[in-house]
Amino acid sequence: MTETKHLLGLLLGTEEDWPGAFEQLVRRYDPALQVGGQTHRYDVERITIEPFDLRQPSRYDLVVDRLAYWYYVPREWLKKVALMDDTYLLNNPFTFQSMEKHAAYCAMIRLGLKVPETWLVPHKQPPDNPRFPYTAAKYNRFFDIGEVAEKVGYPLYMKPYDGGAWVGVTRIKDQEQLRTAYDESGERLMHLQASVEGFEVFARSLSIGAETMVMKFAPDRPMHDRYSVDHAFLAPEVGDEVVTIGKIVNAFFTWEFNSCETLVRDGQVHPIDYANACPDVAITSLHYYFPWAMKALVKWSLFCTATGRQPRVDLETRSWYDVADGGGSYEEKLAVYRRMADDYFQQEQYAEFCATHLSDFDRIAVEYFASSEFDRLLVETVRSTFPAHEHEQFVAHYRGLLAAWVRDQG
Ligand SMILES: Nc1ncnc2c1ncn2[C@@H]1O[C@H](COP(=O)(O)OP(=O)(O)O)[C@@H](O)[C@H]1O
Numbered sequence: 001m002t003e004t005k006h007l008l009g010l011l012l013g014t015e016e017d018w019p020g021a022f023e024q025l026v027r028r029y030d031p032a033l034q035v036g037g038q039t040h041r042y043d044v045e046r047i048t049i050e051p052f053d054l055r056q057p058s059r060y061d062l063v064v065d066r067l068a069y070w071y072y073v074p075r076e077w078l079k080k081v082a083l084m085d086d087t088y089l090l091n092n093p094f095t096f097q098s099m100e101k102h103a104a105y106c107a108m109i110r111l112g113l114k115v116p117e118t119w120l121v122p123h124k125q126p127p128d129n130p131r132f133p134y135t136a137a138k139y140n141r142f143f144d145i146g147e148v149a150e151k152v153g154y155p156l157y158m159k160p161y162d163g164g165a166w167v168g169v170t171r172i173k174d175q176e177q178l179r180t181a182y183d184e185s186g187e188r189l190m191h192l193q194a195s196v197e198g199f200e201v202f203a204r205s206l207s208i209g210a211e212t213m214v215m216k217f218a219p220d221r222p223m224h225d226r227y228s229v230d231h232a233f234l235a236p237e238v239g240d241e242v243v244t245i246g247k248i249v250n251a252f253f254t255w256e257f258n259s260c261e262t263l264v265r266d267g268q269v270h271p272i273d274y275a276n277a278c279p280d281v282a283i284t285s286l287h288y289y290f291p292w293a294m295k296a297l298v299k300w301s302l303f304c305t306a307t308g309r310q311p312r313v314d315l316e317t318r319s320w321y322d323v324a325d326g327g328g329s330y331e332e333k334l335a336v337y338r339r340m341a342d343d344y345f346q347q348e349q350y351a352e353f354c355a356t357h358l359s360d361f362d363r364i365a366v367e368y369f370a371s372s373e374f375d376r377l378l379v380e381t382v383r384s385t386f387p388a389h390e391h392e393q394f395v396a397h398y399r400g401l402l403a404a405w406v407r408d409q410g
């Protein structure tokens with residue numbers, strides 16, 4: 001049998017925790033997968049940044065990227081390897097870099113999801129361009145932001161159209177706060193969005209390939225305490241709807257590593273933030289769910305490379321819009337979208353691949369997360385994340401949560 005060696009590349013910024021765990025897990029497992037008449041073997045490497053010849057073929061079969069969202073050298077390298085080398089990228093670089101929150105809102109409103117009422121308002125501080133005064137005098141219509149806010153209704157959120165990490169997000173109760181926030185928004189382009197008041201649950205779902213984990217989230221808590229370990233905080237059908245919404249967003253935009261925030265009120269699921277490609281997967285935020293994330297990342301990487309899953313950079317918006325425009329209830333459309341998303345993610349083939357080829361992986365993962373090798377990584381991560389006087393407390397905190405995960409694997 002011929003042997004194929006796959007190189008998995010990690011494109012990283014400052015993080016050491018999850019890349020260390022990913023590398024250790026792959027090396028400990030040391031896959032030798034018999035698929036398609038070949039033995040597939042693996043290595044992992046951290047990608048360095050340097051000048052590159054556009055014609056130089058990529059050495060990587062698959063890249064997990066947590067860097068290109070702010071650093072443009074690797075961003076352009078990702079586009080090159082996507083267009084020229086068929087390197088498998090978990091997120092389509094052509095959409096996650098151009099489809100900011102605003103585009104994601106538009107697309108999901110078009111599909112009929114329950115995105116709260118949202119308006120875009122022109123910049124408070126217009127673009128610094130000598131053409132602006134003439135253009136504005138001729139074409140910008142005078143508007144009163146107070147009137148827009150009245151249409152959206154109070155309380156509302158003012159937030160950047162391309163936002164992330166809470167930057168520039170303001171909750172607004174009245175005209176006075178509105179005007180202050182708008183003055184402060186300066187050159188940032190803003191949305192006004194109706195607040196989903198009195199929601200029962202904030203559910204944050206993290207998707208990695210065909211897998212999605214829905215977690216109960218408290219955005220206003222400190223980082224270590226935002227996700228709670230709770231397996232039954234949603235009614236089963238609501239939980240399934242949250243999973244479906246995350247998968248729809250991801251299949252629509254061809255994102256395979258993304259998070260989706262939804263607010264559940266009176267059993268209705270309102271997605272509010274779901275263009276978070278390359279989401280945070282730090283041990284210190286995910287804690288109990290960290291092993292799930294690492295396992296999913298390894299399994300999806302093996303599945304894509306061993307089966308030769310083709311990366312896709314083009315979108316098939318029309319097939320989604322046909323469903324959106326074709327009539328039927330919200331529930332009916334959601335069911336069709338779910339099938340389309342499951343097809344996109346090869347849900348059945350993935351499950352079968354895991355059962356057939358990765359049957360010993362779960363056991364090895366449990367051994368790894370219970371090992372002193374992982375414990376050292378955890379302690380180092382706590383030391384580099386928290387001030388010295390908190391080390392003892394947080395090492396115990398995270399050890400407890402990770403041990404609970406190991407126990408729960410039975
Ligand atoms: N429409 C809304 N209704 C209720 N809360 C909201 C709404 N929009 C935003 N928020 C609150 O503000 C936070 C930040 O907004 P979000 O859209 O998630 O921006 P970011 O991309 O910066 O995370 C959310 O986590 C949520 O707590």
Ligand SMILES: [Mg+2]
Pocket residue numbers: 165166261273
């Ligand atoms: Mg958010």
